[in-house]
Amino acid sequence: MPDVPADRLLITVAPTGAETSKQDCPQLPTTLEELVRTGQECEAAGAAMIHVHIRDDEHRPTLDLGRLKETVAALREHTGLVVQLSTGGSVHDPLEDRLRVLDAQPDSCSLTMGTTNFGDDVFSNPWPFVCDLYQLSQERQVVPEFELFDLGQVHALHRLLGRYGLPWGGKVHCDLVMGVPGGMNGTADALVAAVRDLPDAVTSWSATGIGRSTLSVMMAALSKGGHLRVGMEDVLTISRGVPVESNAQLVARAVDAGRLAQRTPMTPQEARSLLGLNGS
Template sequence: MTTTVITVAPTGAESAKSDVPGLPVTLDELVHTAAECAALGASVIHVHVRDDDAAPTLDPGRLRATVAALRQRTDLIVQLSTGGAVTDSEDDRLAVLDAGPDMASCTMGTVNFGDDVFLNRWEFIIELHTRMQDRGIVPEYEIFDLGQLAALQRLLSRYGLPAGGHVHVDLVMGVPGGMPGTIDALAACRQALRDLPAATTFSATGIGRSSVPVMLAALSGGGHLRVGMEDTLNYAKGQPVESNMQLVARAVSLAQLAQRPAATVRQARELLGVGVG
């Protein structure tokens, strides 16, 4: 890879605005954050939506308004989370696709998520994958543990390549209950990626204190980066993150240091197969 696709995940569903003042939860805050992160070098935005009380929601109207606003104010690839919060129903999660994003997440298995369970039944994964095929929405397959890459290989062999024809996975590392945010875990995933189509690409997300080690390991292994306040609330020990821009700027700097500068949105679209057929 000659460039690095940088995804910003600015909000998530776990943190409260009252605890994290810089968390963008309104539509205006989200769009402002998106525009600033795009100017720094982000090419994809991974979106969770909040309601008027700043609580996570999968409200269809809010999702459609968010996609429209992001497209009006930025040229970022808009990727909606179909994970929502761990309490969201399968029907509500599938309905996320009705908002017409460029991309959407597709988590490849059930995982213990701290004290909760993030449930992803095999039948639900198939339905999400095939609906995205039908609608031309490009999936990002989210991988919380090594065995989920084997599940992805099974999915693709039985139900075909995703919309756009390119397979891209995001290794979510450091979630309590999932794989650790370590070089060894990332290396094991890279080995398992060899069982997937030859052009498969990956990005990596380090949760919490694993953020920087995972970024460095991903860049060294030819991967791409996802950063943001969904995943990381401390910039350094004893130094809370003030804005998503801090995290994007650091990722851009590390990518430049690795001689794989941040991809433009056009380059990211070409690589990921967004807008292809």
């Protein structure tokens, strides 16, 4: 497939996350049926990739391998989306369980480039774990999305690529996660600094604004030619005091913002080409 046109916009949806409870947010998709329906709705709205966290029968975060495999299979059967599994899980998951996520054979996986204070918790990503996960992704032919929470993690990406080379597929895609308490600010200034320092090997990048920073990060990313991640993992209000009704609503808003910037939503097949996935 030829190179993806420069005016295409990759929209990734992160529908669930591991932080919000079903009790507090009943519209959060936590069952497999809800997740598949969400994927279908978001693909129809303009998303090309889905970033997946799963829950157990009590709607609690889990990294159960059987459930992960079932989820990947169901999303592949019922949607055309690129399926990206979170290797972060929740902040309490053991490192060995997070490595086993790749046994579910997703198209892509998240790979966070360092430890981050995450509100009152600590999201642990020690350097040896980062190296192990990256080498495993190369071995399993899973395309990583490098999650960058601060400029130190941007520097760590230089170090990782210098030591172990390019990911499987030859493309380097990263996501700037902004506005997490403990990470970089969700501001245009912070985004510009992070993009300035990205390795030359980076072929595409997106940005995620957490909570109130959602819109400012979205506009800054579009102005710099980046892509977008949106979803109820990252924000639960569509405007001040107004709850999000669905993930598709957030995808539709990203499509509208992209249209203002003269960007057209990328198809899942174009996303596969952008990311260097098999069959692109």
